[in-house]
Amino acid sequence: MSTQQTPLALALSKRKSDERATPLSAFRMARSWWLEGRRLNLSLLAEELGIGRATLMRWVGNKDLLMGEILWSLYKRIYDEAIARADQTPGLDGIDYLTQIYTDINVALINAKPMHDFLQAEPQWGLQLLTSRVSGLHERLMDTWRKMFDEQIKAGKINPEMDADSLALYIVKIGEGAIYCDLICARKPDPTPAATAFRLLVNGHQSN
Known part of the structure; x- marks a missing residue:
């Protein structure tokens, strides 16, 4: 049969x-x-x-661009989940809304084992992919945050002293320094100082 x-x-x-x-x-x-x-x-x-x-x-295209797509897929999922959590938090608005998203993203990246393993195994290449233009990831991160800041500025939720382009550049750089460098050195990054710097930069002052 x-x-x-x-x-x-x-x-x-x-x-x-x-x-x-x-x-x-x-x-x-x-x-x-x-x-x-x-x-x-x-x-x-x-x-x-x-x-x-x-x-x-x-x-x-090449190995850098392929890895950039892989890294972006990880970041985009984390970003979308952070947005969803912030949107579902009652009373969250303006700088508090943005800071929660930024912190949630950084915490998720810190706890992402594939990212940790990658930076431990290939620190030089990993840092180049994450912080330069070779993979296209940096531009995508900048665009993502620029749009977020533009929306919040136009809605009157924040009134920063910098324009959206400048804010996006500096908060991405803060995140890079606060997360990736520590991961490469096998240290546990602390997202709190990065969140404080984010709040000061975007809001112009630290709330009580």
Whole structure:
């Protein structure tokens, strides 16, 4: 008696060479590797996907840009969750609203084991990806916070002495110094001073 071949069984039994890799599947596999603590090797990734390295490079651009997409996916999820928590907190407004979001993001990044492992294993490359323009991550962080500040300024919730562009630059830099440098040095970062600096910079004074 033959076993019934369901669509799932047939799909699982297909040879890897029969499967069609895509740029999205390449990203998903690379992200899965990174979350597992594996080093990102484009040659091995291309081999696992069953494609040529040239094809993979055409899809992702280069190793820095691919890693930038992976890091952004982590940050974007954390950012969206922090926004949702702040939106659900009764009475939270203005500088308190923004500070909670900023602190929640920093705490989540501090506690993100893949980020910790990555910076421990590849500190020089990791810091370059996180703090420079090579991966595109820095620009995305800047854009995210610039839009947030613009919305809050236009709504009359905050009245900072700096424009939104300048605020975004400096609060991102504060976060980089407060989190990544300590993680690289195997120290537990303290998000409290960064939150205080954020409040002073954005609000112009520290509330009681």
